[in-house]
Amino acid sequence: MSALLEVRDIxxxxxxxRVLFGISLEVAPQECVCLLGRNGVGKTTTMRSIMGLTPxxxxxxxxxxxxxxxxxxxxxxxxxxGFVPEDRxxxxxxxxxENLDVARQVAGRPGGWDIPAVYRLFPKLEELRxxxxxxxxxxxxxxxxxxxxLLGNPELLLLDEPSEGLAPLVVEQLLExxxxxxxxxxxxxxAEQGVEFSLAVADRVYVLEKGEVRYSGSAASLRDDAAxxxxxxxx
Amino acid sequence: MTRPLxxxxxxxxxxxxxxxxxxxxxxxxxxxxATDIVILSLFATSLNLLLGTTGLVTFxxxxxxxxxxxxxxxxxxxxxxxFLPSWIAGGLMAAGFALVFGFFCVRLTxxxxxxxxxxxxxxVWAICFKWNDVTGGEQGLPNVPYPGLDWxxxxxxIGDLRVSDKFYYVALALVALxxxxxxxxxxxxxxxxxxxIRDNPERAQFIGVNVRLYELAAFMVSGAFAGLSGALxxxxxxxxxxxxxxxxxxxxxxxxxxxGGMAHFWGPAVGAAALxxxxxxxxxxxxxxPFVLGGVLIVLLFVFxxxxxxxxTKLGRRIGGRDA
Numbered sequence: 001m002s003a004l005l006e007v008r009d010i011x012x013x014x015x016x017x018r019v020l021f022g023i024s025l026e027v028a029p030q031e032c033v034c035l036l037g038r039n040g041v042g043k044t045t046t047m048r049s050i051m052g053l054t055p056x057x058x059x060x061x062x063x064x065x066x067x068x069x070x071x072x073x074x075x076x077x078x079x080x081x082g083f084v085p086e087d088r089x090x091x092x093x094x095x096x097x098e099n100l101d102v103a104r105q106v107a108g109r110p111g112g113w114d115i116p117a118v119y120r121l122f123p124k125l126e127e128l129r130x131x132x133x134x135x136x137x138x139x140x141x142x143x144x145x146x147x148x149x150l151l152g153n154p155e156l157l158l159l160d161e162p163s164e165g166l167a168p169l170v171v172e173q174l175l176e177x178x179x180x181x182x183x184x185x186x187x188x189x190x191a192e193q194g195v196e197f198s199l200a201v202a203d204r205v206y207v208l209e210k211g212e213v214r215y216s217g218s219a220a221s222l223r224d225d226a227a228x229x230x231x232x233x234x235x
Numbered sequence: 236m237t238r239p240l241x242x243x244x245x246x247x248x249x250x251x252x253x254x255x256x257x258x259x260x261x262x263x264x265x266x267x268x269a270t271d272i273v274i275l276s277l278f279a280t281s282l283n284l285l286l287g288t289t290g291l292v293t294f295x296x297x298x299x300x301x302x303x304x305x306x307x308x309x310x311x312x313x314x315x316x317x318f319l320p321s322w323i324a325g326g327l328m329a330a331g332f333a334l335v336f337g338f339f340c341v342r343l344t345x346x347x348x349x350x351x352x353x354x355x356x357x358x359v360w361a362i363c364f365k366w367n368d369v370t371g372g373e374q375g376l377p378n379v380p381y382p383g384l385d386w387x388x389x390x391x392x393i394g395d396l397r398v399s400d401k402f403y404y405v406a407l408a409l410v411a412l413x414x415x416x417x418x419x420x421x422x423x424x425x426x427x428x429x430x431x432i433r434d435n436p437e438r439a440q441f442i443g444v445n446v447r448l449y450e451l452a453a454f455m456v457s458g459a460f461a462g463l464s465g466a467l468x469x470x471x472x473x474x475x476x477x478x479x480x481x482x483x484x485x486x487x488x489x490x491x492x493x494x495g496g497m498a499h500f501w502g503p504a505v506g507a508a509a510l511x512x513x514x515x516x517x518x519x520x521x522x523x524x525p526f527v528l529g530g531v532l533i534v535l536l537f538v539f540x541x542x543x544x545x546x547x548t549k550l551g552r553r554i555g556g557r558d559a
Binding site: 106 | 428438440
């Protein structure tokens, strides 16, 4: 398997507090991979390490065969990795349209995503185009964050806990959109605490625990094996 | 895009027109104060491109103000250059130094950034203070000539005015042009990226913004306009002195901006006017001006953190309904 993204044995710390202890993972083109695990196991830190926001102290991150460890975040973004962070905060003072326009302007990568295209994916955003980002609901902000990231024409989307804090109905709509993106051939690395969302979209799963990979395997095997699921996630 | 009405009013033009009759109020003093305000408001507004728009706190803006002032004064006084090219050269020189100093400053963040801007400004001050052959050292450069304003004699009304009144019009027109440019920059897509950086530099990074590069560009543009302001001030002041570069001079536009409100484009200008007028009034009653200024700032920070313009906008909104 020739991986699009390859993470090899990364160790990452915030100052003195070490969070990742040798995480390795791979994401193949057009695959949807999920990092599963409870709060604080290192899902977000893994994504921040890939993005260069919190560079790993050792280990390697390889993108399309090229080492990108230690690159500045804007270079990683321009290389084709789009990050949708967990806090999903948009630029609150800018309107929906301005949020999108800034992203489009700095994208620096050609591709099929433009503002009409993200409006087609999330028609709600077009209705809200003149509303300041700070006045959007949680679900709307999540849509806007994903849309903004898509305008950078990423080949890989890092989605950090997209369902967190959203009402079940909104999560369902979001799930449909993510599935639509997957069908379009976008590669996705997802971080989730909940099994429902992740097992519904993921092809493969890595279960993290205390900064290490506890289990890796196909999403189907985890879906079908309640005992294993219980053992890994205590659910 | 629907923009609120208030943003579509050509404020620069209106303020320019309102300030036109000042020399006809009859007092040389009014013209003096108005020129002071007009020039220093540009200094404060240039600072606000960093402070209010990009979210960068600088303690060394006097460096670019003084570089502009010295450059223009040297060209006009020692080399006999005409005013306009000397003025533009002042802005360009300030931009050049801002580019070099900024290259190092944007590598740091927050308080470290602020301290480094201060360090560079103090170096500039030391050079102005000690390089006697060029800068005149402690004595500075007195007797900077006024621009040749004879051409103004053909103008109706203005032709018969005093030279200081004529210079007021030159300063007013040039500062108005600078304001128009700064306004355009702030509202441009470039300006919007700066706002995004202020909001959250990390988030700006991972949507693909080269934060340092944008900060450096803002630093340079801001330095250029500070230089243009300093160049005018040197002529208005009839001399350029090392204290133009001293750190207390860097505090002036900061105080003006906080007084007027940094969240609004016109905040620093209002703050400049308020500070200078207040200073004029207070110093005629008491010598304890710093005491009064300190008191005003304390009240402002605790009671009206948005500054004068911020408070007025809030009031306007409350009176005129939510969408004003």
